[in-house]
Amino acid sequence: MKLLVNGSAHSVEAPPDKPLLWVLREDLALAGTKYSCGIGRCGACTVHLDGVAAPSCMLPVVAVEGLAVTTIEGVSAGGPMTPVQQAWLDHGVSQCGYCQPGMIMSVLSLLAETPRPSAEAAAARLNVLCRCGTYPRVRKALGALFGP
Amino acid sequence: MSRSGRDGGSAEDGVWSVRDQTVSRRFVLCSGAVAGGLALGCFGAFGTTADGGIGKLAGAAPELTGRGAAGPWAWIRIDRDGDIAAYSAFTEIGQGIHTLVATIVAEELEVEPADVTVLSAPVDPRYVNPFFGDQATGGSTSARAALPALQTAAAGVRTMLLTAAAERWHCPPADCVPVGGAVRNTGTGAVLGYGALAGSASRLPSPRDVAVKPPGAWRLLGRPQARVDSPAKIAGAALYGIDIDLPGMLLGTVINAPVAGGRLLRVDAASSRALGGDAVVVPLDDAVVVLAGSFWAAERAASVLRPDWDLGPSAGLDSTAISARLRVALDGSAVVAEVTGDDAATAARVERTLSLDYEVPPLAHAAIEPPNATVRVTEERVEIWAPTQAPEAARTAVATALARPEADIDVETTLAGGSFGRNLDTRVIVQAALAARAAGRPVKLIWPRAQDLRHDTYRPPAACRIVVGLDRDGMPVRWEQRIAVPDLRAASRPFRHDERPPADADPEAVEGAVGQPYDVPYRRIDWADADVGLPVGWWRSVGHSFNAWFVEHAIDEIAHAAGLDPIGLRRLLLRAAPRHRAVLDALTAMWPAPPAKGRFRGTAVHASFGSVVAQSAEISVKAGNLIVHHVNCAVDCGIALDPDAVAAQMQGGIVFGLTAALHGSVSVLRGQVQEANFDACRLLTLADSPTIDVRIVAPAEALQNVALHEALQGLGGVGEAGVPPIAPAVCNAVLAATGRAVRRLPIRLP
Structure with missing residues (x-):
C-alpha cells in the first residue's frame, strides 16, 4: 500500500483494515499521534487528511490512499514552529501533554478555515478531551490565534 | 552508567x-x-x-x-x-x-x-x-x-x-x-x-x-x-510509556476477569488462530493477555476469545447494593477518629438539629494515556519501562510474580499521560512481565480504554451523615459526622471477608473531616469501614475529594437553615483559623460586585496537602441545565515555587473536580463496571469548562524576607489541593439558586 505521510511516500505492508493510527505508530514509527479511546471520541489521535483534521483510530488505512496525511511530526518538520505551537508555548498550555498533539492538529485545521472562525466558535468545535484541565489556557491561546 | x-x-x-x-x-x-x-x-x-x-x-x-x-x-x-x-x-x-x-x-x-x-x-x-x-x-x-x-x-x-x-x-x-x-x-x-x-x-x-x-x-x-x-x-516528540519500542517486541492487549476478584477457568486459544494471525494467548490467574505483532492485531484476536471465568464473590454486585452497603456501614459499628469539646455542655445548648446525609459514587481516573508497560525478560535482567507512579512497588510486584530477586530488575519511569493516582496500580506491569516471560520476547502491554475504565482502582464510594446542633442564634455548637468508606490501607487487597474491623480510623478516609478549621464547641468524627466489593485506590485528592464536599456543603446548609450568609458564617467560625480567613478574604476580593440577575454563586474553602484553597463558582440554571460560568480560586501554598505551575494545578484541579461533580460516576451491574469509554464516562469538554481566575495569596515579594527553613516549612502541595473545594462551591451555588441542597454526586437537578 502506498501512503503519503508528511510529504513523503511510504510503502506499507499492513492489512487494509488496520486503523491509520496504528499504521502511523507501529509501521511508520510516528508515535506523536496518540491512542486513548479507540472510538474516535477523545481526539488524541487527530491527524490531517488533505489538511482537514480527523481522528485516525478507527479509520482503515486503505481509506487514506491517495490522501495527504499529516501528523504532528509533519507540521513543523525542520522548520519554524507553527503559530499554534507558539501560542501553546506562550500560554503555557501543556501539562501531561498527551492530548496536545491531537489538540494542536485540530486547532491548525480550524485556523486554516476560510472564513476563520471566532475564538469562541473554535472553542466550541475543539472536542479534544484533556484530563489535566488545560482548558482555561487553551481558551487564552485560542483568543490569541483567532482574535475576539 | x-x-x-x-x-x-x-x-x-x-x-x-x-x-x-x-x-x-x-x-x-x-x-x-x-x-x-x-x-x-x-x-x-x-x-x-x-x-x-x-x-x-x-x-x-x-x-x-x-x-x-x-x-x-x-x-x-x-x-x-x-x-x-x-x-x-x-x-x-x-x-x-x-x-x-x-x-x-x-x-x-x-x-x-x-x-x-x-x-x-x-x-x-x-x-x-x-x-x-x-x-x-x-x-x-x-x-x-x-x-x-x-x-x-x-x-x-x-x-x-x-x-x-x-x-x-x-x-x-x-x-x-x-x-x-x-x-x-x-x-x-x-x-x-x-x-x-x-x-x-x-x-x-x-x-x-x-x-x-x-x-x-x-x-x-x-x-x-x-x-x-x-x-x-x-512537537509530538515526548516519549510516554506507550511510545516505548524495543527490537523484536510483541504488542499486547488484555481481557481482565469481568468482575473484580474473578478467576480465569480456561481459554481456548484456537479461536483467535482461526483469524489467521500470529496471536499468542497468555492465560494468567485473573486475565488473558493476547500478544501479536501489532496492538490492533492483538485486539482483533482478543475480540474473538470467549474465556471461561469464575466470576468470584462480587458477581452479584450492583450500584444499588454498593449504596446499600454504605448505608449499612453508616448505621453499623464505627471507629472514633476525632473528638473535641464538651459533649454534655454543648448538648444542653442545642435548640435545633439538622441531619444531613450525603453520598458519592465510585470514580474512575480516566487518564488520557491508558495503562501500559513494556518489559524485557532475560536470564540476566528484567527491564521495565512504564509511566508508573510507584516504581518501587512495581519492582517488588514483578520480583514476586517472576520469582526473581529485586536486584535483577530495572525500572525506567517514563513520562505519564496523566495519572491522578491511576498508575499507583501496578497490575499492568506485572501482566506485561508475565507475558514477556511466557512469550520469550519483549512485550508492550496496553490496556484498551474499556479495560482501563472497567478495571480501575476506583475512588471509593462514600456515604456521610452530619448531625449538627444549632444554638438559639443558629450557630453550630455540635458537629457529629460519620463517614462510611472503604479502608484505603487495604487498597491492595480489596476482598477481605474474614478480617476483624480495624481498630483505628483510616487517616485517608477521614482526611479533610478531622482537623476542621471551624470553631464548633463539640465535634466528633467517626469512620465506618465499608467493604463495597470494588477495588479502590488513590484518586486525585483521595479522602479530601469527598470530605471537603461533605463539610463545605453542610456549612452552607447550616447557613441556609439559620438564615445566615454562608461566607459570613464561615468568617465567624474561622475565628481561630487566620490562614483560612485570609484565603477566603482574598477570594471574596476577586468578586467585588454581586452576580448579575439569574447568576448564583457558591463558595468553599478547604485545606489539603499543606495548602489552603478557596473557590467560588458562578452558575446559572436554565431548564434544569446547570451551567458553570466562572470560577475564582485563591490559594495559599506557602511559597509558590513556580506561580505559573501553581495556577496551572489549580485550574486543572478545578476542571478535574468539576468533571466529578457534574458527570462523575461509575455504575456496576452484575459485578461489572458499565462505563467502557468516554461516551459513557463523560469528561468535561472545553466548551463546557468555565473561565477560571487564580490568585496566589503569598506573593513572590514575600520571599525577600523569608529564611530558607521558613520557606520550606510553609510549603504546601498543589497537585491535588485544587480539586476538593470545587464540588461544594458548585453545590453551594445550586443551593443558592434552587434552595435545595445536593444529597449525592454527580449533581442531578430535578
Whole structure:
C-alpha cells in the first residue's frame, strides 16, 4: 500500500483494515499521534487528511490512499514552529501533554478555515478531551490565534 | 552508567546539616567521577519540620560503598562536555515536577532550567520519598520532597566546581563565581566551563559545608518558568510509556476477569488462530493477555476469545447494593477518629438539629494515556519501562510474580499521560512481565480504554451523615459526622471477608473531616469501614475529594437553615483559623460586585496537602441545565515555587473536580463496571469548562524576607489541593439558586 505521510511516500505492508493510527505508530514509527479511546471520541489521535483534521483510530488505512496525511511530526518538520505551537508555548498550555498533539492538529485545521472562525466558535468545535484541565489556557491561546 | 576514576571522598563524608537547624535536614553528600565528569548525590535522613510536614526518616543511613557509591544514586551529574543532568525521583505526570527539578538545580548552578536535562531516577533506597518511606509519586509531595535534597546536591556541585577552579587558578575561592555554566575568575577574567572542571571536581572530597541560596537570592524559584518538557510535548516528540519500542517486541492487549476478584477457568486459544494471525494467548490467574505483532492485531484476536471465568464473590454486585452497603456501614459499628469539646455542655445548648446525609459514587481516573508497560525478560535482567507512579512497588510486584530477586530488575519511569493516582496500580506491569516471560520476547502491554475504565482502582464510594446542633442564634455548637468508606490501607487487597474491623480510623478516609478549621464547641468524627466489593485506590485528592464536599456543603446548609450568609458564617467560625480567613478574604476580593440577575454563586474553602484553597463558582440554571460560568480560586501554598505551575494545578484541579461533580460516576451491574469509554464516562469538554481566575495569596515579594527553613516549612502541595473545594462551591451555588441542597454526586437537578 502506498501512503503519503508528511510529504513523503511510504510503502506499507499492513492489512487494509488496520486503523491509520496504528499504521502511523507501529509501521511508520510516528508515535506523536496518540491512542486513548479507540472510538474516535477523545481526539488524541487527530491527524490531517488533505489538511482537514480527523481522528485516525478507527479509520482503515486503505481509506487514506491517495490522501495527504499529516501528523504532528509533519507540521513543523525542520522548520519554524507553527503559530499554534507558539501560542501553546506562550500560554503555557501543556501539562501531561498527551492530548496536545491531537489538540494542536485540530486547532491548525480550524485556523486554516476560510472564513476563520471566532475564538469562541473554535472553542466550541475543539472536542479534544484533556484530563489535566488545560482548558482555561487553551481558551487564552485560542483568543490569541483567532482574535475576539 | 559507566564509571571511571575513584569514588570521591566517600569514606570521609560525614553527616552534613543545613546551617539552619530548625529544618533538621540532615544529608550525606557523596560525590564520584562518572565518565570523566562529576556526579553528586545527596540523600536520606529527612527530619521533621516544625509543623510535621516531612514525616518518616528515609530508611537507614545510606551506605557509601558498592554499587551506590558513584553510580545510579546521583541526583546531579555534570559530564565533561558540560552537560548537566538531574535525576528526578518523581514521575512527571503533568504536574510539572521535571520543570521544578530543573529549576531547583539551575538556581544553584546559575544556569537556566532548559540547560538541565531531567532523567528519571532508578529504583534505589536513596530516592525514597521521605513522606512515604517508599519511592513513589503522590500525595502532592514531589515539590516538598525534591526541594531540600536537590538544592543541597546542586549547591554541593557548585561548591566543588568553584573549589576545583580555585585550585586550578591558585586563587582564593572567593574570586571564583559561577556564570552561565562556567566559573569566572573575577581577578583575572579567566573562564572555565563546568565540563572542563568536572573531572577535577570529582576528585575533591565531597563538601561538608555548602550554602544553599536563601529565598531572597532566588533568581528562578518563586517566578514563573517555561516548562522544560513543553517543546517536545507540542512537537509530538515526548516519549510516554506507550511510545516505548524495543527490537523484536510483541504488542499486547488484555481481557481482565469481568468482575473484580474473578478467576480465569480456561481459554481456548484456537479461536483467535482461526483469524489467521500470529496471536499468542497468555492465560494468567485473573486475565488473558493476547500478544501479536501489532496492538490492533492483538485486539482483533482478543475480540474473538470467549474465556471461561469464575466470576468470584462480587458477581452479584450492583450500584444499588454498593449504596446499600454504605448505608449499612453508616448505621453499623464505627471507629472514633476525632473528638473535641464538651459533649454534655454543648448538648444542653442545642435548640435545633439538622441531619444531613450525603453520598458519592465510585470514580474512575480516566487518564488520557491508558495503562501500559513494556518489559524485557532475560536470564540476566528484567527491564521495565512504564509511566508508573510507584516504581518501587512495581519492582517488588514483578520480583514476586517472576520469582526473581529485586536486584535483577530495572525500572525506567517514563513520562505519564496523566495519572491522578491511576498508575499507583501496578497490575499492568506485572501482566506485561508475565507475558514477556511466557512469550520469550519483549512485550508492550496496553490496556484498551474499556479495560482501563472497567478495571480501575476506583475512588471509593462514600456515604456521610452530619448531625449538627444549632444554638438559639443558629450557630453550630455540635458537629457529629460519620463517614462510611472503604479502608484505603487495604487498597491492595480489596476482598477481605474474614478480617476483624480495624481498630483505628483510616487517616485517608477521614482526611479533610478531622482537623476542621471551624470553631464548633463539640465535634466528633467517626469512620465506618465499608467493604463495597470494588477495588479502590488513590484518586486525585483521595479522602479530601469527598470530605471537603461533605463539610463545605453542610456549612452552607447550616447557613441556609439559620438564615445566615454562608461566607459570613464561615468568617465567624474561622475565628481561630487566620490562614483560612485570609484565603477566603482574598477570594471574596476577586468578586467585588454581586452576580448579575439569574447568576448564583457558591463558595468553599478547604485545606489539603499543606495548602489552603478557596473557590467560588458562578452558575446559572436554565431548564434544569446547570451551567458553570466562572470560577475564582485563591490559594495559599506557602511559597509558590513556580506561580505559573501553581495556577496551572489549580485550574486543572478545578476542571478535574468539576468533571466529578457534574458527570462523575461509575455504575456496576452484575459485578461489572458499565462505563467502557468516554461516551459513557463523560469528561468535561472545553466548551463546557468555565473561565477560571487564580490568585496566589503569598506573593513572590514575600520571599525577600523569608529564611530558607521558613520557606520550606510553609510549603504546601498543589497537585491535588485544587480539586476538593470545587464540588461544594458548585453545590453551594445550586443551593443558592434552587434552595435545595445536593444529597449525592454527580449533581442531578430535578
